[in-house]
Amino acid sequence: MALTLDNCSRIVDGEVRLQDISLTLEAASLNVLLGPTLAGKTSLMRLMAGLDRPTEGRLLWNGKDVTGLRVQDRNVAMVYQSFINYPTMTVWQNIASPLKVAGLPRAEVKRRVEEAAKLLKLEPLLKRTPLQLSGGQQQRTAIARALVKGADLVLLDEPLANLDYKLREELREELPKIFAAAGSIFVYATAEPAEALLLGGKTATLSEGRVTQFGPTVEVYRQPNTLLTAQTFSDPPLNALPLEKRGDTLLAGEGLSWPATGPLAALADGRYILGIRPNHLYLKRPGGEALALAAKVAITEITGSESFLHLDFAGQRWVALAHGVHDLAVGSTAEVYLDPARCFVFDAGGALVAAPAR
Amino acid sequence: MAEIQLRGLAHAYRPNPQGPQDYALKRLDHTWRSGGAYALLGPSGCGKTTLLNIISGLVMPSQGQVLFDGQDVTQLATEKRNIAQVFQFPVIYDTMTVAENLAFPLRNRGLPRAEIEARVRETAAMLDLTATLGDKARGLTADAKQKISLGRGLVRRDVNAILFDEPLTVIDPQLKWQLRTQLKQLHKRFDFTMIYVTHDQTEALSFADQVVVMYEGEVVQMGTPEELFERPAHTFVGYFIGSPGMNVLPAQVEGAVAQVGGQQLQLPRVYRDLPAGARIELGIRPEFVQAGLAEGLAARVERVSDIGRYKVAKLSLGALPLNAVLPEDMQLDGDETRIAFDPAHLHLYVDGRIVSGEGR
Numbered sequence: 055m056a057l058t059l060d061n062c063s064r065i066v067d068g069e070v071r072l073q074d075i076s077l078t079l080e081a082a083s084l085n086v087l088l089g090p091t092l093a094g095k096t097s098l099m100r101l102m103a104g105l106d107r108p109t110e111g112r113l114l115w116n117g118k119d120v121t122g123l124r125v126q127d128r129n130v131a132m133v134y135q136s137f138i139n140y141p142t143m144t145v146w147q148n149i150a151s152p153l154k155v156a157g158l159p160r161a162e163v164k165r166r167v168e169e170a171a172k173l174l175k176l177e178p179l180l181k182r183t184p185l186q187l188s189g190g191q192q193q194r195t196a197i198a199r200a201l202v203k204g205a206d207l208v209l210l211d212e213p214l215a216n217l218d219y220k221l222r223e224e225l226r227e228e229l230p231k232i233f234a235a236a237g238s239i240f241v242y243a244t245a246e247p248a249e250a251l252l253l254g255g256k257t258a259t260l261s262e263g264r265v266t267q268f269g270p271t272v273e274v275y276r277q278p279n280t281l282l283t284a285q286t287f288s289d290p291p292l293n294a295l296p297l298e299k300r301g302d303t304l305l306a307g308e309g310l311s312w313p314a315t316g317p318l319a320a321l322a323d324g325r326y327i328l329g330i331r332p333n334h335l336y337l338k339r340p341g342g343e344a345l346a347l348a349a350k351v352a353i354t355e356i357t358g359s360e361s362f363l364h365l366d367f368a369g370q371r372w373v374a375l376a377h378g379v380h381d382l383a384v385g386s387t388a389e390v391y392l393d394p395a396r397c398f399v400f401d402a403g404g405a406l407v408a409a410p411a412r
Numbered sequence: 413m414a415e416i417q418l419r420g421l422a423h424a425y426r427p428n429p430q431g432p433q434d435y436a437l438k439r440l441d442h443t444w445r446s447g448g449a450y451a452l453l454g455p456s457g458c459g460k461t462t463l464l465n466i467i468s469g470l471v472m473p474s475q476g477q478v479l480f481d482g483q484d485v486t487q488l489a490t491e492k493r494n495i496a497q498v499f500q501f502p503v504i505y506d507t508m509t510v511a512e513n514l515a516f517p518l519r520n521r522g523l524p525r526a527e528i529e530a531r532v533r534e535t536a537a538m539l540d541l542t543a544t545l546g547d548k549a550r551g552l553t554a555d556a557k558q559k560i561s562l563g564r565g566l567v568r569r570d571v572n573a574i575l576f577d578e579p580l581t582v583i584d585p586q587l588k589w590q591l592r593t594q595l596k597q598l599h600k601r602f603d604f605t606m607i608y609v610t611h612d613q614t615e616a617l618s619f620a621d622q623v624v625v626m627y628e629g630e631v632v633q634m635g636t637p638e639e640l641f642e643r644p645a646h647t648f649v650g651y652f653i654g655s656p657g658m659n660v661l662p663a664q665v666e667g668a669v670a671q672v673g674g675q676q677l678q679l680p681r682v683y684r685d686l687p688a689g690a691r692i693e694l695g696i697r698p699e700f701v702q703a704g705l706a707e708g709l710a711a712r713v714e715r716v717s718d719i720g721r722y723k724v725a726k727l728s729l730g731a732l733p734l735n736a737v738l739p740e741d742m743q744l745d746g747d748e749t750r751i752a753f754d755p756a757h758l759h760l761y762v763d764g765r766i767v768s769g770e771g772r
Contacts, residue, residue, distance in 0.1 A: 090584050090585075090586055091584045188456065189456065218455050218456055218611045219611050219612050219613055219614075219655075220455060220611075220651075220652060220657075221455075223655055223656070245584055245585050245586075246585050247585075247720070248719065248720070251718070251719040251720045252717065252719055254717070272718050272720075275720055289585050289586065289589075290589055291586060291589065331721075333721045333740075352593065352597070353593050353596050353597050353600070355592070355593070355596065355617075355618030355619070356617065356618065356636075356637045356638065357613075357614060357617040357618055357637055357641075358617055358637040358638055358640055358641025358642070358653065358654070359641050359654065359697075359699055362618060364593050373589070375721070379637075379638050384597075384600055
């Protein structure tokens with residue numbers, strides 16, 4: 055089974071919700087939709103589910119056009135951010151409900167419920183009602199109910215957003231295994247880059263209703279085609295440095311210049327934007343070819359093992375993420391370094407010219 | 413801003429508590445300094461919200477007192493305590509403008525118009541809301557609304573403390589950064605006493621000078637982020653702070669020698685007279701486990717996940733699962749590897765609590 059979106063757009067009251075989306079989701083795959091609020095993640099899921107129709111374009115299941123098919127007639131399951139369970143039913147009854155609606159024989163219902171409960175570690179809780187469960191257990195129940203149907207397509211809309219940090223951590227680790235065992239096409243929306251990386255699979259980055267890139271998750275992270283994709287896939291935010299290469303020299307605003315070293319030496323003359331991930335903005339010179347720049351410390355946040363330094367540089371807010379505790383005084387000037395071999399280089403239009411070597 | 417003292421404080425939601433299990437909040441004595449930024453961190457049900465509600469006056473403690481600058485406020489109603497509160501969801505009037513929202517608490521107190529205007533302007537400037545002062549609150553984004561909620565607290569100059577209850581829950585990750593750094597800057601500039609409840613370790617650690625880690629109604633450790641990371645006083649702190657959390661490995665220990673995962677490990681310190689029958693565990697953070705060595709403990713490599721900035725290797729030491737954080741460029745080849753624990757960061761826990769041992 056494969057789901058294809060062919061040039062799908064959705065425009066509501068003249069407002070573009072989704073634009074020109076073409077994607078193919080392979081059978082038994084995990085697909086992450088990554089983007090901030092209002093990027094179009096939920097709109098895209100509703101389209102895939104058949105809850106909304108595209109105003110342009112087609113949806114194909116194994117090449118067969120299903121654009122007009124109603125949600126009831128598709129084999130789809132959804133899991134939402136807020137856990138939705140029937141409060142008066144037990145966990146067992148909650149998981150079984152879609153099967154009962156479908157009129158499956160009792161023995162088959164029992165078999166499937168037990169299988170899903172086992173996968174989601176709900177076996178000891180089957181007799182409880184949702185109110186007797188923690189948030190994590192409630193969401194597991196909702197996921198089990200989505201899995202039990204054996205749906206072709208399972209859509210999860212930020213399913214962990216309302217859970218405790220540690221529960222999220224635990225479920226993020228288990229979910230890819232659960233998905234692989236279930237074998238449906240899974241689509242998982244998140245606003246958190248780290249979550250996409252932990253889940254793996256493939257990722258589609260979304261921005262303002264467009265899919266900016268779609269590919270294996272780590273590859274999108276390491277080889278973003280555009281500045282926009284790199285920004286969408288960076289938390290803390292990506293640092294961007296517009297500059298001009300002229301001969302052997304790099305010129306940035308405010309009279310800054312450096313010799314063009316490392317991979318930057320090979321660039322043709324012209325305007326570029328360097329993208330530097332916060333963990334690649336260093337407090338200590340990483341090597342001879344590093345570019346040094348002086349930034350003003352706006353604030354330091356220390357997480358115990360790491361420090362986030364928020365810096366003001368050339369009218370922009372930058373973030374450096376450094377190992378260890380670095381409590382730099384607010385307002386002081388910090389020397390920070392870029393390693394040319396660790397920078398993304400984008401052209402003035404934002405297209406990728408070079409990515410850090412791996 | 414006020415110093416906050418919690419004196420013999422405890423709370424049970426049900427009457428006639430019998431034992432410790434009946435207390436949502438077990439007895440605690442703490443003094444939080446004026447101008448300090450404190451985070452109450454813990455999983456749901458740990459008592460952090462109960463504690464916050466006692467400080468704000470929403471809950472009357474069953475035992476003990478709350479003092480603001482030495483004055484007992486335990487019996488005072490919330491509105492008499494002069495505290496500002498920011499909740500999970502913004503509390504503002506959608507039909508009013510930003511300026512009207514900010515002015516509301518002052519109008520209620522009957523302040524002169526000129527003073528109200530001056531304070532609204534000042535507060536808006538503090539929070540970068542000046543440009544939106546004339547806008548209706550309805551159309552604003554969640555982060556702007558949350559700033560207004562905060563502004564409504566700050567506009568009153570007499571606040572003793574600002575209490576935050578999971579204030580960033582509804583904010584996008586990219587904006588969380590902005591809002592959090594802005595809060596921190598406000599704190600540095602104006603010296604507010606801030607108490608911030610969260611279950612998110614990143615928020616707690618990056619916001620607070622002092623993090624108060626709570627577990628099952630108890631404060632298990634209070635310290636700087638660095639202290640909590642370097643030397644967790646309780647295995648729960650080790651597990652809860654850090655991602656992945658600290659490895660907690662059951663072991664048998666005799667003097668300076670541990671048996672762990674079927675192998676022998678020399679410890680950096682000597683532990684004598686460990687109580688018989690107690691739970692003995694070694695704690696080592698994944699950041700302090702080195703893998704891919706030529707010699708050391710033998711471990712099996714189960715899986716290596718690339719999570720961008722670094723990799724996490726899932727290992728087994730005998731039958732014990734163990735995480736190691738690897739640098740982003742490191743490859744761990746093969747199914748077997750040799751590992752070592754950084755001795756400066758290897759701790760011993762007896763029934764969950766850290767034990768120091770003696771130098772060798």
